[in-house]
Amino acid sequence: MVQVDTPTPVPPAADTPVPPPTGAPPSAGPVDPESLINEKAGTLARDVGRAAEGLIEGDLSPVRALLAEYAIPAIAALLVLIVGYFAANFLSRIISTPIRKRVDETLGRFAARLVFYGVMIGTILGVLGMFGIDVASFAAVIAAAGFAIGLAFQGTLSNFASGVLLLVFRPFKVGDMVSAAGVMGKVHEIDLFVTTFDTPDNRRIIVPNSSVTGGTIENVTHHVHRRVEVAVGVRYDASLDATRAALTEAAESMMPKMIRGEGRGYQVVLVQLGASSVDWMVRLWTHRDDFFAVKDGLTAAVKNHLDEAGIGIPFPQLDVHIDGKLG
Known part of the structure; x- marks a missing residue:
């Protein structure tokens, strides 16, 4: 009987890489x-x-x-x-x-x-x-x-989202006079995070966009035409016809700057009988670029024409009645 010695398998060295078994799928984990x-x-x-x-x-x-x-x-x-x-x-x-x-x-x-x-x-x-x-x-x-x-950066992202809304819906553009977030000024720049305003007294104010979109936005110069209004009160002893004529002359003195037609022109309106005066309103339409100059001129014209007509502008008055039994 012949005995055959079977060789004992030698394990690989510790530093020798062991190949994966044949047919085994490669590892596909995330890198x-x-x-x-x-x-x-x-x-x-x-x-x-x-x-x-x-x-x-x-x-x-x-x-x-x-x-x-x-x-x-x-x-x-x-x-x-x-x-x-x-x-x-x-x-x-x-x-x-x-x-x-x-x-x-x-x-x-x-x-x-x-x-x-x-x-x-x-x-x-x-x-x-x-x-x-x-x-x-x-x-x-x-x-x-x-x-x-x-x-x-929740606040920053909120400003970014508000900036995108301003760019998409465009409630105002660069150069418009706008009142928003408690600021009145001309829009200098609209960025993704902030909006920059230049105020009439030449101050630059930077407002986060979330503050701009979070409140009411008033675009003052959106329309080409604007209406100027000047309120005035006269004495009770003044004639209504004489007062209306004087105020009409004041409005017509601004004719070169007035917009006429299309329901524009001017109005002289009796507003109410106040506590100390008869209150009137003079309204006229002008170009938006002339608004402040026309308002200044119309206010001066109202005062001058009332003075020429001898119609006074009263101060608030109170009548005090003293009971003789007091004291």
């Missing part, structure tokens, strides 16, 4: 961006170390390999970034110029910024792909960062 970046950084550090050792030993092949693997892609990436920057500027001008001329200056600025940053983000993602970085693996990180930023 951690941080580990991917660390891996790339470690590989670069090792290659730089080999190149340094080669220089010391007089061997230039590691240096050439390092340049071929990293320097050329880095130069190509830099060129892509430069081309992307100029392309973003060019496209933003091409798209925003017609909008500024035909639609609105503020909407044109918004379109220019949107196109510029969109092209630059696409360029940066393309550069990352050139270095073998899977951009899709950053989706979870970007989502988590966006959620954290949203919590930290």
Whole structure:
């Protein structure tokens, strides 16, 4: 009887990688961006170390390999970034110029910024792909960062949303005289986060967009024509006809600045019988650019014509009756 010795299998060394069994599916788990970046950084550090050792030993092949693997892609990436920057500027001008001329200056600025940053983000993602970085693996990180930023900058995001509403619905535009958020002034700039006003006394006020949209907005110069109103009270002993004639002459003295037709012109209206005076209202229409000058002139004309007609403007009066039994 012959005995055959079966060889005992030798286990692989600890540092020898064990290949996966045949037919086993490869691992397809999500790639951690941080580990991917660390891996790339470690590989670069090792290659730089080999190149340094080669220089010391007089061997230039590691240096050439390092340049071929990293320097050329880095130069190509830099060129892509430069081309992307100029392309973003060019496209933003091409798209925003017609909008500024035909639609609105503020909407044109918004379109220019949107196109510029969109092209630059696409360029940066393309550069990352050139270095073998899977951009899709950053989706979870970007989502988590966006959620954290949203919590930290709730007020800023509210201003951003309000800025988008101002640009879309356009309740006012640059150059309009607007009263909003307790501020009266000419709109200097509408940004995505703030709106800048210049007041009549030459102060610049910057208001968050959420404050602008959170209250009533009065666009004073939206319409071409505005109505000037001057209220005045006269003595009770003044004739109604004489008063109306004097106020009519005052209104007609502003004829060169008055808008007539289309229901415009002027009105002299008896408003009420007040406690100390008979109250009148003089109204007339003028161009919005002449509003303050016409109001000043009409107020002066009302006073002068009443004085010429001998019609006084009374002070508030009280009649006091003293009972003789007191004391």
